[in-house]
Amino acid sequence: MKNIIDVDNLSFSYKNKKIFDKFSLKIKEKEWITICGKNGSGKSTLIKILSGLINNDSNITICDYKLNEKNIYEIRKNIGIVFDKIENSFLCETVEDELAFILENLSYSKMKINKTINDLSKKLNITHLLNKESNQLSGGEKCIIALACAIIHNPKILIIDESLSMIDVEEKNNLFNILDSLHKNGMTIINITHDLRESYYSDRLLILNEGEIMLDGKPFDVMQYDKILNRLKIELPVEIDLCIKLKLYGLINEINPNIKELVNIIWQ
């Protein structure tokens, strides 16, 4: 599989503080990668650089386009982003207007706009929210609408920047099932989060600290480095912490986040 994002020797400073120094990262097409790190590790800055919100002369290629002023419009057509400050991302009066706005800017016909909004609302179970104003939505509902706005034009890459923390557990599971089906249909997903549980679905977990990659691998393999994660102030999910300690005491051999299966293994 070829690389859809190629960051080569990125260096970036802000207010005399070095955020990245010769940072490199390759993300393959159709890969689902979760990026974790404590506050100030550089996660959101990376996203702002990739989306062109922060100008940078480094060698970055996205969807075969070199990231620069000339190509930014083409690159952005292929990316959907859900930013962390969701409050600030709504421009229109109603949810339906918000979804239509994106498609109008991509020159969709009125008929295609209506059909696309209809299909997506059913998929995400948000039909009942279409006529609501954004200030009438709860925190969790805003997250879901922001995600809908990011995927409505079916981008190649979806980036979620710490936006899912306010959704309840059931909604999150539903949302991740939808993301899973988008991923199976070929979407590359980059999820920035504090919650390591969100990496359970992903192919790869990257731990960032002060602009450096500290750990990079399959999620459950990375999570076994509990002492490093602790030092980096990253919280292990309760069930993973439990597995690591059970493994240490020789009660289980492998990490398994399924509590029912864990109980059966310990008392077989």
Next chain:
Amino acid sequence: MAIKFNNVFFKYDIDNKDYTINNFNIELEDNKIYGLIGKSGSGKTTILELIDGLILPTKGSIDFDNISNIKKEIGFIFQFPEEQFFENNVKKEISFALKNFDMSFDKLSKVLKIVGLKEEILNKKLDELSNGERRMVAIASVLVYNPKIIMFDEPTIGLDYNNKKKLIRLIKALKDRYNKTVIIVSHDIDFLYQIIDKLIAIENGKLLCYDEKYKFYNNDKIIKEHNIPIPKILLFEKLVEKDKNIKLLHSTTVNDLIKEVYRNV
């Protein structure tokens, strides 16, 4: 009794036929930590806003025991701390309430100590702070006027692990050492489970279930029918009891649970 909801109804838009809060009745006692859970849009934040007097019931009433001035006796830490800041400087922000309530400024140092912030932070601008520091400044701005009831709306969002542990210690101290009543809205049930005494579940603006935390989670029918998430540690204990017929002592941390598992393997 600290707070009593009497047949409270509320809707944001009077022309709307649907109520956000629907005949809500509850009595909350003094000096307890309450968790308030429910799906997105169920009315959790609205309940906090009603208690704080930011909004008033459309129908019904809310009674408070020994509270003459809601603004002074109830503190509310918002989901996004930036939304409650008036000033840009930390010292001015924390002192804001003291100025408004005509209280002494000597409480500043004490309150910084309680939330674990150093005095140097007083000279900083709010936009220079990390998420965790902003959260602690918001808490300090509320604690400084010594309210009886303190409410948190999703306090763990954006917090790293160390700040979360600090927050847990702080909330326990608010109840045990400072005799506060604390109400916390959170989706993070594993965090809530470590600190709460009682749990309140709300659905479509109605009270679904309210009980002491272990009794709450013994309501298997309600838990299953309404898909209420169970804290992972308690789920483990329940499965061990149900499937293996072994009753483990209740734990709230992984370390305690491991000791229990080892005793019973």
